[in-house]
Structures are given as C-alpha cells and as structure tokens.
Amino acid sequence: MAGRNHLFVPGPTNTPHEILSAMHVPMEDHRSPIFPKLLSPILEDLKKVFRTEAGQCFVFPATGTAGWEVAMTNCLNQGDKVLIYRFGQFGHLWAEASRKLGFDVEIHQVEWGKGMPLDHLEARLKEDKNHEIKAILATHNETSTGVTSDIPGVRKALDAASHPALLFVDGVSSIGSIDFRQDEWGVDASIAGSQKGFMLPAGLAILGFSQKALAAIDNSNFPRSFFSLKDMAASNKDGYTPYTPSTPMLYGLRKALELLLEEGMENVYARHHRLGEGVRRAVAAWGLQTCAQAGWDSDTVTAIVVPADKDARHVISTAYSKYNISLGAGLSEVAGKVFRIGHVGDMNDVSLLGAIAGVEMAMLDNGFDIKPGSGVAAAIEYYRSTAK
Missing domain, CATH: 3.40.640.10 (Type I PLP-dependent aspartate aminotransferase-like (Major domain))
Structure with missing residues (x-):
C-alpha cells in the first residue's frame, strides 16, 4: 500500500x-x-x-x-x-x-x-x-x-x-x-x-x-x-x-x-487538550458516546463506544487493512465495545483530522448510521476557531 x-x-x-x-x-x-x-x-x-x-x-x-x-x-x-x-x-x-x-x-x-x-x-x-x-x-x-x-x-x-x-x-x-x-x-x-x-x-x-x-x-x-x-x-x-x-x-x-x-510544558498541555477536544466534538457529531463519562475525559486518548449491534474490532480491522490507519483496541471488559483514537505526542490539527476521516470511512464501511464528513466538519470548525 x-x-x-x-x-x-x-x-x-x-x-x-x-x-x-x-x-x-x-x-x-x-x-x-x-x-x-x-x-x-x-x-x-x-x-x-x-x-x-x-x-x-x-x-x-x-x-x-x-x-x-x-x-x-x-x-x-x-x-x-x-x-x-x-x-x-x-x-x-x-x-x-x-x-x-x-x-x-x-x-x-x-x-x-x-x-x-x-x-x-x-x-x-x-x-x-x-x-x-x-x-x-x-x-x-x-x-x-x-x-x-x-x-x-x-x-x-x-x-x-x-x-x-x-x-x-x-x-x-x-x-x-x-x-x-x-x-x-x-x-x-x-x-x-x-x-x-x-x-x-x-x-x-x-x-x-x-x-x-x-x-x-x-x-x-x-x-x-x-x-x-x-x-x-x-x-x-x-x-x-x-x-x-x-x-x-x-x-x-x-x-x-x-x-x-x-514548546513549554503549559503549551504542551494546552495542545493536547485542544486536540482531544476536537476528537470529542467529532464523536458527538457522529451521535456516539465516549467511554469516559462527563468530567473524566482524557486529553491523550478517546475511547469511543460503538452501538450494541456493532463490533469495534471490525472498525479497527477495516481502518488498518483498507486505510492504513492504526487505532487502539478495546481491552478486557470493553473488548469489541470500544475503539480508541490516541492523540498524544507528536500530533497536530491535520494529524487528527486524518484520523477522524479514516475512522469515518471505516465506520461507514461497517454500516454505521453516521453522516459522511460530520465528525471531520465538527473538528475542523473547532480547530479553526481555536487556532493561534
């Protein structure tokens, strides 16, 4: 590939x-x-x-x-x-x-x-x-x-x-x-x-x-x-x-x-929060939920809960084999129930937009009821409005 x-x-x-x-x-x-x-x-x-x-x-x-x-x-x-x-x-x-x-x-x-x-x-x-x-x-x-x-x-x-x-x-x-x-x-x-x-x-x-x-x-x-x-x-x-x-x-x-x-540690923290928030807004635009309940959100990784009739492992497999994107799997009690997007380390706006787009394609391929481009659009608007 x-x-x-x-x-x-x-x-x-x-x-x-x-x-x-x-x-x-x-x-x-x-x-x-x-x-x-x-x-x-x-x-x-x-x-x-x-x-x-x-x-x-x-x-x-x-x-x-x-x-x-x-x-x-x-x-x-x-x-x-x-x-x-x-x-x-x-x-x-x-x-x-x-x-x-x-x-x-x-x-x-x-x-x-x-x-x-x-x-x-x-x-x-x-x-x-x-x-x-x-x-x-x-x-x-x-x-x-x-x-x-x-x-x-x-x-x-x-x-x-x-x-x-x-x-x-x-x-x-x-x-x-x-x-x-x-x-x-x-x-x-x-x-x-x-x-x-x-x-x-x-x-x-x-x-x-x-x-x-x-x-x-x-x-x-x-x-x-x-x-x-x-x-x-x-x-x-x-x-x-x-x-x-x-x-x-x-x-x-x-x-x-x-x-x-x-970069400065305060700027590092702010960058990770901003990148994580963009992913969370994409998840909301898809009509999905994060595994983290309100107030517990991580700024380095987002775990996304799939609908009950879906298997998160299929999203991960499709993303990897078809679009060359590696996503995190659900572990132990949440295996098959969540997939994870990591937004930690050497990342920026465009990096995460690529991840969100790839995830959208993989979900659509697996029959998820989401609007194409909805998550990408939500993240774009957030990143544009908060860019310095």
Missing part, C-alpha cells in the same frame, strides 16, 4: 524525525569521562517535565510496567497493604503485579468510564486508624477507557485523613502530555514510559521520587538488584549508571526533552 501507516494508538506514539536522527549514533563507552555530559543534564531536565524541584528523577532501561516494580520494591516491604481502584485495564494490571510481588492488595471496583472516587477514598483512609495502608496506587490516565483522574484530589483526601501512606502515580500516558505537578500534588513516586508523551520507542522507565519516598528505601528489605534505586542513585551522582544503559535511547530522550521544553 502506498504511503505510510498512520499511527493513532495511545502508545507507542509517533517519533519525530529529530528524535530518530538524534538516536542514530555510533556506540560509545558509557564509562568514558564525557558520558556524564549526556546523562546528568537529562536527569535535571526531567525534573522540569515532572514539575519537581525537591524530588529526584531516574531512568531505567525498562518499561513503564517495570516502573511500578521499581517504586514498590524500593519503598515498601512484602506484605504491606496497598490500596488501588480498578477502573480500567492498567489499574487491573498494576493490582495483579502487586499481588505477584507479595503485597496485600486492597482493590475497589469502579465503573469503567469513571476514575478515582475521592469521597470513598477519603472515607476509607479515615477508617484506617492504624495506618495499615502503606501506599495508594493511582492511575492518573487510564488509556483503556480514556479516563483521567484527579490526582490533586487524591492528595487532598490523604491530607484530610491525616494519613501517611505514600502516593504512587502511574503517569505513563500523562506525564509529558497532561498537566502533572509532582511537588505541588504531593506525589511520592511518579512513573512514566518513553513511548508516550516522550515520543520515543518503548524501552525506558522514567521515574520521579519525592524525598519522603527516597527516605523510605532505608526501611525496605525487599530483595532487589537490577531495580535498586540505591545503586542507581549512587552511580547517577557522578553521571553514570550501575550497568550498561541504552545510549541511543538516552540521546533520543535528550532531544525529546529539548522539544518539550522548547
């Missing part, structure tokens, strides 16, 4: 040419005297993206899933109680990972399409008089349903209950794309991945830790080696890593940070 595949999944995201070019480097000695000139500025600039001055950032040659394990095994002990709300596939997977690691996982089920229930959380924390709950595991942006939770509200619930639990946040599909403020929100461990807002291939777990979380390491007896924060911090202090890093990925991260900081 002529032309390229158009990637509109919520991760991995499109990698800009500038980043691909930056990664195209010969191998080099990661123990050389000049290597700290690459790594040390990266760790400092990451703090600007995580919005932390008091905290410390780390990069592991791994994935966001591994980032969960880094946070938990360094700051907690096996058998510790952790609290998590399950309102999507990735919250579910985090809970399962916690169980496998030997934690006492307290799960509360939430209707998929909503996020963290703050009143329930505050009440549960106030019940925990003996402070048995050692950490809250909060999914900031649940990509399976297109839901963004209120992390500042989670911190307020902790403070209202005067509860000392650590706050761990999965920001894999939010950090670098959606407003995130580690210090201001009192987040103790923030977890990101390279393949979302950082616009890189998968392969890096990028984390931010508060001083409270770093201090908790001294009280943890959890077995760890590759994921040891103490080892990583000791090497990072001098600009090195405790084992062989992926130098091409670090060069790519260096360029990604330059692109994000040149």
Whole structure:
C-alpha cells in the first residue's frame, strides 16, 4: 500500500524525525569521562517535565510496567497493604503485579468510564486508624477507557485523613502530555514510559521520587538488584549508571526533552487538550458516546463506544487493512465495545483530522448510521476557531 501507516494508538506514539536522527549514533563507552555530559543534564531536565524541584528523577532501561516494580520494591516491604481502584485495564494490571510481588492488595471496583472516587477514598483512609495502608496506587490516565483522574484530589483526601501512606502515580500516558505537578500534588513516586508523551520507542522507565519516598528505601528489605534505586542513585551522582544503559535511547530522550521544553510544558498541555477536544466534538457529531463519562475525559486518548449491534474490532480491522490507519483496541471488559483514537505526542490539527476521516470511512464501511464528513466538519470548525 502506498504511503505510510498512520499511527493513532495511545502508545507507542509517533517519533519525530529529530528524535530518530538524534538516536542514530555510533556506540560509545558509557564509562568514558564525557558520558556524564549526556546523562546528568537529562536527569535535571526531567525534573522540569515532572514539575519537581525537591524530588529526584531516574531512568531505567525498562518499561513503564517495570516502573511500578521499581517504586514498590524500593519503598515498601512484602506484605504491606496497598490500596488501588480498578477502573480500567492498567489499574487491573498494576493490582495483579502487586499481588505477584507479595503485597496485600486492597482493590475497589469502579465503573469503567469513571476514575478515582475521592469521597470513598477519603472515607476509607479515615477508617484506617492504624495506618495499615502503606501506599495508594493511582492511575492518573487510564488509556483503556480514556479516563483521567484527579490526582490533586487524591492528595487532598490523604491530607484530610491525616494519613501517611505514600502516593504512587502511574503517569505513563500523562506525564509529558497532561498537566502533572509532582511537588505541588504531593506525589511520592511518579512513573512514566518513553513511548508516550516522550515520543520515543518503548524501552525506558522514567521515574520521579519525592524525598519522603527516597527516605523510605532505608526501611525496605525487599530483595532487589537490577531495580535498586540505591545503586542507581549512587552511580547517577557522578553521571553514570550501575550497568550498561541504552545510549541511543538516552540521546533520543535528550532531544525529546529539548522539544518539550522548547514548546513549554503549559503549551504542551494546552495542545493536547485542544486536540482531544476536537476528537470529542467529532464523536458527538457522529451521535456516539465516549467511554469516559462527563468530567473524566482524557486529553491523550478517546475511547469511543460503538452501538450494541456493532463490533469495534471490525472498525479497527477495516481502518488498518483498507486505510492504513492504526487505532487502539478495546481491552478486557470493553473488548469489541470500544475503539480508541490516541492523540498524544507528536500530533497536530491535520494529524487528527486524518484520523477522524479514516475512522469515518471505516465506520461507514461497517454500516454505521453516521453522516459522511460530520465528525471531520465538527473538528475542523473547532480547530479553526481555536487556532493561534
């Protein structure tokens, strides 16, 4: 098929040419005297993206899933109680990972399409008089349903209950794309991945830790080696890593940070909101609903619910085979019920208009009762009226 595949999944995201070019480097000695000139500025600039001055950032040659394990095994002990709300596939997977690691996982089920229930959380924390709950595991942006939770509200619930639990946040599909403020929100461990807002291939777990979380390491007896924060911090202090890093990925991260900081994080957040709103207006013009209920909309991915007599997998298959567009599939409980349009990373108005047009064609081919061009027209009017 002529032309390229158009990637509109919520991760991995499109990698800009500038980043691909930056990664195209010969191998080099990661123990050389000049290597700290690459790594040390990266760790400092990451703090600007995580919005932390008091905290410390780390990069592991791994994935966001591994980032969960880094946070938990360094700051907690096996058998510790952790609290998590399950309102999507990735919250579910985090809970399962916690169980496998030997934690006492307290799960509360939430209707998929909503996020963290703050009143329930505050009440549960106030019940925990003996402070048995050692950490809250909060999914900031649940990509399976297109839901963004209120992390500042989670911190307020902790403070209202005067509860000392650590706050761990999965920001894999939010950090670098959606407003995130580690210090201001009192987040103790923030977890990101390279393949979302950082616009890189998968392969890096990028984390931010508060001083409270770093201090908790001294009280943890959890077995760890590759994921040891103490080892990583000791090497990072001098600009090195405790084992062989992926130098091409670090060069790519260096360029990604330059692109994000040149645009300005507030502008990055505003761009993602605007792109997401255009997609949401297209969905409304089609007469369809998003999986996210009112007030929970994500600015990095929109999950679109298909009519009961349709299968979202057919839309995804048609879009790929006939129009060379990759869309996100519905996962677990929403498999076949939703398809997802990712609008994260290296995207602009025209990118999203292409996605909306391709989705319209695929839906029409599958017998959806929509007016051709309706979603495209709604998005065009919004993007035109808000363009600067």
